[in-house]
Amino acid sequence: MDYKNILFTVDEGVATVTFNRPKALNAMNSETMSELADAVGVCNSDDAIKALILTGSGERAFVAGADIVEMQNLRPQQIVSFMELGHQTLRSIETMPKPVIAAVNGYALGGGTEISLACDIRFASEKAIFGQPEILLGIIPGWGGTQRLARIIGFGRAKEMILSGEQINAQRAYEIGLVNRVFAPEQLIPEAQKFARKLAGMPGFAIKMAKHSINFGYDLALDNACRLEVECCAQCFSTDDQKEGMKAFLEKRKPAFTGR
């Protein structure tokens, strides 16, 4: 697929998707969402890609939300299709067996915050701004904000953000657990790449099982979730990487993981 609205690069096993509609502050229209979905599919199927970074072009925006120009005249049934495309794409990011880092370089509003919420880890520039301003447009979040935001920062804080539409800066986002780490703007991408390369060097099957256990255990009763964890952990014991990891520990050397 030829991409018009995103840049897609791969370097040292780390893929980067850069949202690239700077004139619209990287707002997500359905074409951009389809391109993101395609890029995620490539990352899933290419064994040479071990991790993915999502970021925005320019210094102003990660993603300033779903594209209001495209949405404004849609009828409810058309909005269902628009939002479902977003949900399917974000779920494919959340559940992909490889780690995904959001490198939030500026405005992450509405759908922008929601895209970051589907990523495993959020790094932010000191200039990043988060918010769910949909209420100010007479709507509510439609790409998982009412669900993932509450799971990540808690019901009270999620309701505060969603009902007020207020924006918060990177420091506040860090304080409430919305972002994992905050960096000076020029350090954001190098730090995201460094961390992505670190995760790319981890035993891939264990990464996959960790994500699976966390993602799918969350909605289960605790006993069932713990059972899922046991099964995921046990599966790791059929890999070469488990044998190598434990052998290397006992031999007091660095493991040489092969991804098998």
Ligand code: CAA
């Ligand atoms: N959709 C379409 N265009 C957008 C956009 C969006 N979400 N956000 C910004 N733009 C466009 C602006 O219309 C403007 O275009 P023109 O130059 O053609 O006028 C351009 O980007 C620059 O924006 P501003 O002039 O507004 O820049 P600013 O510095 O004054 O403000 C901002 C920046 C605070 C991010 C402001 O643009 C803004 O509030 N954007 C909308 C944020 C928003 O409401 N997002 C939620 C969308 S709904 C949603 O996401 C639903 C969902 O859950 C999926």
